Amino acid sequence: MLAIKWITKIRAKISAKIFFITLALLLVFTALIYAMLLLFLPNFYYDYKKQKLEDGADQVVEASKSNSLEDVQAAMDRFADNNNISPFLLNSANQIVYIPYVMLQGNSYSTTAVTGSLAASTPETDDSTSVQKSLKINGVPFTMQYFINIQPLTDISAVLLLFAPYFLLFVVILSFISAYFFSRRTVKPLLRMNMVANKMAQLDFSEELPVKSTDEIGQLSHHLNEMARELEGTLIDLQKVNTQLEAEIAKERAQEETRKQFITAVSHELKSPIASVMGQLEAMIHRVGPYKDRDTYLKRSYETMEQMSALVQDMLEISRIDSHDFERSKTTFDLSAFLTESVAQEQWHPDASKRRIINEITPNIMIYNNQPLVEKAISNVIHNAFQYSQNDDTIAISLNESTTGWHFSIYNDAPAIPTEELDKLFDAFYRLEKSGNKETGGSGIGLFITATFLEKSSLSYKLENTKQGVAFHIWQT
Template identity: 45%
Template sequence: MNKVKNKISWKIFLVFVSIILIFTTLVYAMLILFLPQFYYNYKTNQINDYADEAVKAGENGDLSNVEKALDEFMDNTNILPILTDSSGRIIYIPNVNMSSLNTAMPTSVQGSESESGSTATQYPEQSKTKNKSILVDGQVYDLSYTINVQKINDIANVLLQFAPYFVLFAFILSLLTAYFFSRRMVRPLLRMNKVAAKMAKLNFTEVLPIMSQDEIGQLSGNLNEMAINLEQTMLELNEVNEKLQKEIEKERQLEEMRKNFVTAISHELKSPLAAVMGQVEAMRYNVAPYDNHPKYLQESYQILEQMSKMIQEMLDVSKVEQTNHMGQQTMFSLTEMVETIINNKKTAPSRIDKKIIFESKEEVKLTANYAFTEKVIENIIENAFDYSIGDYEIIIDLHNRGEGFYFSVHNKSARIPEEELGKLFEPFYRLEKSGNKKTGGTGLGLFIIAKFLNIQAIQYKLINENDGVTFQMWR
């Protein structure tokens, strides 16, 4: 990182130094090449302009105005103008006492325009005499002046002699200027590079300070905005990924459960089916003791009845996966549903001696899938009847609790080992290890209850009490 920083700094620094040196060199060369000529043209035009002013002053018909104009001519240009009449006699020279002058102007002054003196090789017209006619009150006068800008070449010579000092000064100035400007540019660029490196590693914690409104400031703002958008996108992708992982894990578990379920079904149906086939085959050939057809036909029927019940429970389990069917929810009276199921269950002759206590004093409304809720309540009460000891009463409680409800069924039975409580909700798991369907059931009842309640977001729990077992569910 430091090597990159130094490399960037030196490159920018050298670029600045080169630009400044080239610029100053070009400016200085322009001064040497064009300043003398520019100065010569400027002075020539200035002298001619003042001469023209003197000519205009004569238009007023007053010679004194011409003399004033000639005084300004000399004061501003340092050129000596000479005013003569048509015969060559000197009429006026600024700052000269004319009474002491008795001689006529030399011939060289006369004429429309003549040259005198030698000139420099660079500017051949540096020194020359010019004449202009001035008409004052009908009389013509001649204005003579000599343009002498011989010293113009000194400017170029001085500039050439001063060049080494100027180059040294320009070099030092360029170093200082390049140093400050390069640091001003490099610092934000290095900060951007640092932040961009962190962004490449998915670290979006650092924010670039916006120190100006120029392109660098705008770039810093864009990087900050990009970091925010990338961070938000990464968070959304992580959330989606987590959901996807959960869905994949859930699908894997369902697939595993399906395999286990099919294996268990095959095992559970195979044994009773083989028993029925064996009994029927023996009765068909009157093999003793199966020649007693009424007795063994009844046993075969009971086995088939158990198989039918198991198949129906398997169909109920398959409906659990139909989420669109489970989504058909309505509001109904849970109190009325429980009362109806109790009345249907206790009418069986084998259950007349069972005492059920259900004294719900309030109407409980529930929004859920009616058919599956009825199946849950029916299975819970059915288990209470099947596993109650003697003629002990079954206690059912139902009441409103906050915005939800509470429902429980308590029956007297043997205590269930704590390590077995959670396993009872697994498919085909029975406390009765012998596999006897008469005493151990199919092992699907509590599994179906758990699936229906989980999908409908109803919580449940099976707990041991001092005198039995209680099944609770609530929302």
């Protein structure tokens, strides 16, 4: 942002400085040009006039080569018209024989006789320079003479000096106007830079500076555009990282909250069986009432401890996969073979032998995933289907493969689950059976473990009611 502060700081200074520098340069250049006119214009005009007269006189000399006095007189007439002078032609006796547009009485006049008549038109004064050209007509020598008047040259210098105040006023006004528009034109890119820089300071990178030159301003515009692109890219990256960080924090908080709820629920679940076992043991020690029959109540205590052991194992399994050190190792294994074996194991149980099994498992479906997690989750689902069904109930199992992945579903005849409780079944220690009886309602942690394992394995799942029962779906796309 250093460039932004720098542009804002120098913008006003540069505008004023450029204005006054431009104004000063215009005035200096104008003064120099005017001085050059005063010094060199008179001499330049004199040389120009002299050369022009010289060329005209040479044309008269060239016309004399025709040996015709009429041609010479016509050439002298043109010479006089083009240069606004009065040349005259002299013979060898120094007598004037021709003056353009002047009627001479007789054939010739001496220079003394016509001095009065020529004084008005071509006076030979201190401000005049006489020029003579020799020529011959039919072998007879003649001389053409004319005067260069330098008085107008001094008049030019005087007129320039008299016009100087007006010229200076005009130049000052013109310089002010030119300097103003030039400074505005020069500072305009900086004003545009300042506007874009202010937007950049507000993290708005929607506008880009046009680069129309290769000078310092063009280079600065190019660098600002590059800086804007880099800042925008960095900001986008930071926003992505921030979004990911917020998601991670939210996930971490959710996990922490779940962990707290889980610990609270586990504490509650362990408290009752521990108190029950302790009460039974204490009653047996003191041989209170029916607890004298130690064999019966030792068996019950052992069964309670088995349930507690299974619950602790489930807790340890969940804690292990939630830890950062857990490695999600993936292997390729035969899901079809595992499903077939799991169903067979459930059927061997005496209570499940009368279930009607519909097997639609496509053989040899190989998947690539974390084998222990996937097998544990699916075995829980299969066990629940057998546990929550009765004799002669139907259990339908299917496994299919598609071009995008695979799909597993298991259906069993069972009463419909209230819609509002379908998602709650995946919460830890949540049971449809509210009595707390472990024999009929379970511990309420099986589906929680199943959902946790499936999510860790990046698998999709859904529990839904059907017309006559309940279906659980697991798939990967």
